[in-house]
Amino acid sequence: MASHETAPRRVGADTPNIARMYDYWLGGKDNFATDRESAEEIVRISRGKVLRGVRLNRAFLGRAVRAAASAGVRQFLDLGSGLPTRENVHEVAGPGARVVYVDYDPVVASHARAILARSEGVGFVEADLRRPAALLGDPTVRELIDFTEPVAVLFVSVLHFVDDAAGPGAIVGEYRDALVPGSHMVLSHLSTENFPDKIAQTERVYQGASAPMGARTRAEILGFFDGFELLPPGLVGPTEWNPGARDTSLEKFAGLVGVGVKH
Template identity: 80%
Template sequence: MPSKGDSANTRDVTALVGADTPNIARMYDYWLGGKDNFAADRESAEEIVKISEGRVLRGVRLNRAFLGRAVRAAAEAGVRQFLDLGSGLPTRENVHEVAGPGARVVYVDYDPVVASHAHAILARSDGVGFVQADLRRPAEILGHPTVREIVDFDEPLALLFVSVLHFVGDADGPHRVVADFRDAAAPGSHLILSHLSKDGFPQKMAATEQVYQGASARLGARTREEILAFFDGFELSEPGLVGPTEWRPGAGGAGPERFAGLVGMGVRR
């Protein structure tokens, strides 16, 4: 009998991605309370829960909430097209659902687990596409027929790098990657970004990085200065690069909790 987390969808993609290797998308799904994960994913995810003393569970939900607030803010500013790079498994309140009717969205992820789910779920949505591609190769994504069909690069768009760039190693030039997408975007385009920082909890972050050594992608947190550099060419919007509870929290105000992640939104000059 399959365990609680082994849904039909996850069994369908077993042939594509081994169930014995922790997968970063499925680990994130587990933390969000999803069912699309295997025992290996849950075991590694629980290790990180222990290391973080439970903060990761709250953190991923706050990160998802930031994504929603930032997408709404971009939509209110007139942005109607979104390129979600490293989108992960589809879940509740996806970008096209938050952005509202008429929004055009392309989700991009290289993971076949994500692709299997995304093609099935997003096929029913108008103005929405999925591209299985590696964000470390911007030219391939920017020239992809699906991207060119949905996105008009003469108009402002939102570039989303949410909880993904800490999986891109320094050797792959993550700042160059973001700059390539920035240079293809029209003035007035938005950058929506969240990234793990090593500054607040250095020992716990080092232990977390060790867990990811055996996962489908390695984790590399960065300093605040390194994260801020992703916004080169963008004007950082208020309240700047802050913790997820501090980014436009609404009527409830910012909470006292501290998390390892930093989030922000910028507008291309």
């Protein structure tokens, strides 16, 4: 992964914002012209695959949350959650689940707090996931999440915005060490595996956005699962992670996804 600055960029409507770009791809309305321009540039580079990819990634999130809930996990920590959209984690997890959404972006924070204010058992924390000790000690996190019981920690489309210089493996390790056995880690990450040339072009677009992006190799992404046992079918494309499905598409995408369980 290329080296980028490690501090989050605090930007306004004149700089492309990664959360608003994602919102645009999902058909949302919380985005500005500069977000749409950069988002459309990536649509062009990917020949439209990014649109299907982000929607499949969202569908993977839903399936992974349901799988964790089916295994008895009732607590979810969604790191780098982005703007609230359809089928949010607390909606998928069902009644009685406790969910904390986390994002450092003040735009996300203002929208999320307004939308989630009346949701029981749900909280939002404006914090940087790259500071696990501070985040795990946050009063809202401590109020809603009991770390003596299994928790699902979600790193969905977020770690490729964490530079190598920040030590992403060590960051994930701190969250892992806070979890008890039976906890889940849900991860999706852009990979250099299938479309290296297009990924390089996409990285250049993100250089001007609110956070630079860097894809990683399959081996590097697998490394994040140290201390977890990957659930079948392992680290795969988003269409392939579909437990119980008879048929899965073998269409290739830039992202890899997986779910691990701590034992």
